[in-house]
Amino acid sequence: MLKPCPSSPRRLAAGTAQSSKITALVGWESRSAAGPESMGPPVCSRWLMKSEPESRLKNGVDVKFGIEDLKALPDQTGCWDGVRSYQARNFIRQMKAGQLAFFYHSNCKEPGIAGIMEVVKEAYGDPTQFDRKDVNYDASSRADEPKWSAVDVRFRRMTRRFLPLSELKRHHLQHRRDGGPLKDVALFTRARLSVQPLTSEEFDFILSLEDKEPQ
DNA sequence: GCCAACGTTGGC
DNA sequence: GCCAACGTTGGC
Numbered sequence: 001m002l003k004p005c006p007s008s009p010r011r012l013a014a015g016t017a018q019s020s021k022i023t024a025l026v027g028w029e030s031r032s033a034a035g036p037e038s039m040g041p042p043v044c045s046r047w048l049m050k051s052e053p054e055s056r057l058k059n060g061v062d063v064k065f066g067i068e069d070l071k072a073l074p075d076q077t078g079c080w081d082g083v084r085s086y087q088a089r090n091f092i093r094q095m096k097a098g099q100l101a102f103f104y105h106s107n108c109k110e111p112g113i114a115g116i117m118e119v120v121k122e123a124y125g126d127p128t129q130f131d132r133k134d135v136n137y138d139a140s141s142r143a144d145e146p147k148w149s150a151v152d153v154r155f156r157r158m159t160r161r162f163l164p165l166s167e168l169k170r171h172h173l174q175h176r177r178d179g180g181p182l183k184d185v186a187l188f189t190r191a192r193l194s195v196q197p198l199t200s201e202e203f204d205f206i207l208s209l210e211d212k213e214p215q
Numbered sequence: 216g217c218c219a220a221c222g223t224t225g226g227c
Numbered sequence: 228g229c230c231a232a233c234g235t236t237g238g239c
Contacts, residue, residue, distance in 0.1 A: 050237090085222080107237050165238075191220050192236045 044197030047091065047101035047119075048187060049080060049153070054108045061135045067103045067114040067158065076155035081126045082136040083148060088195035092149045093123040100203070101153065104187075106194075112164035113206065121152035160210040167214055168206065181205040 053066025063082075070078050083089055095101075096119065103115045125146030128134040141147040168187060175183040182188075182205060186196035198206075 052237095087222090111238070191238095192222080194236085 044094075044199055045096070045099055046198040046200055046203035047095065047099065048104050048113070048196045048198055049101050049117075050104045050106040050194045052107045053105045053114070056107065058135050063135065066105060067155070070103065070117065070153070071155045077120060077152055079127070079150050080153050081128045081148075081150040083126065083150070083195060084136055084138070085194065087190075087193055089147075089149055091195045091197055092151055094197075095119045095122060095151050097122055100156070102198070102203075102206070103155075110162070110164055112162055112166075112168065113159055114162055115158040116156045116207075117153040118156050119151050120154045123149040123151055126150035159207070161214070163206065163209055164214070167209065170215075171205075171209075 051065045051067075052063055053068070055062050055064045057063075070076065080092070083092055099119045101117050101119065102113045103117050105111055105114050126136075126148040127150070128136045129138040129141040129146060129148045130143060131137055136148075138147060165187075168182065168185075171180070172182045172185055172188045175181060181199075181201045185198070185202050186193060190196065
């Protein structure tokens with residue numbers, strides 16, 4: 001689904017239309033951006049981003065991009081482009097440099113969290129929307145008001161073990177019954193969302209699993 | 216390959 | 228603005 005462009009570091013230097021002006025926030029997005037003292041969903045300063053580690057053709061182009069592919073880029077840094085959902089885009093636009101995100105492998109043999117990356121460049125116009133040859137080209141997007149945004153992310157590290165979706169789901173179900181940090185985690189409450197917010201409680205709990213034996 | 220979830224589109 | 232049809236995501 002997502003196809004961070006392998007050639008990205010070059011792209012950055014060139015076009016970096018800051019599109020953050022357009023961040024008209026509504027609904028969940030604004031609530032999560034509210035101050036720590038306010039009501040509603042807690043502040044989300046962590047993220048989970050999905051990408052497909054196995055080859056799949058979309059319009060004849062392979063969309064494979066796993067964590068190893070990010071690691072292999074110059075500076076282990078890539079542009080997270082190709083996001084074409086408004087909800088996901090709005091989250092992209094909320095990201096701040098320095099924030100951490102899980103790299104999630106989706107649509108594959110074993111879905112789950114493979115590693116951690118860091119946002120190194122905040123939202124700018126996704127170059128692929130203007131590229132006729134790109135799978136995610138969007139003819140309706142105008143250069144003076146880009147519809148879609150991308151961020152740059154840098155590989156930080158692999159998780160000490162792969163954290164399978166099935167295991168996360170067990171915790172989610174248990175926390176839903178008995179209470180716990182993964183009770184409302186977006187991965188299970190918001191199907192198909194490719195860029196998701198995590199509270200630091202959610203993030204830390206998930207991360208704590210890497211040092212525990214898979215049950 | 217199946218299909219549930221869910222976002223988008225378009226007729227009215 | 229409603230909502231049925233349709234397309235996509237993504238786990239299984």
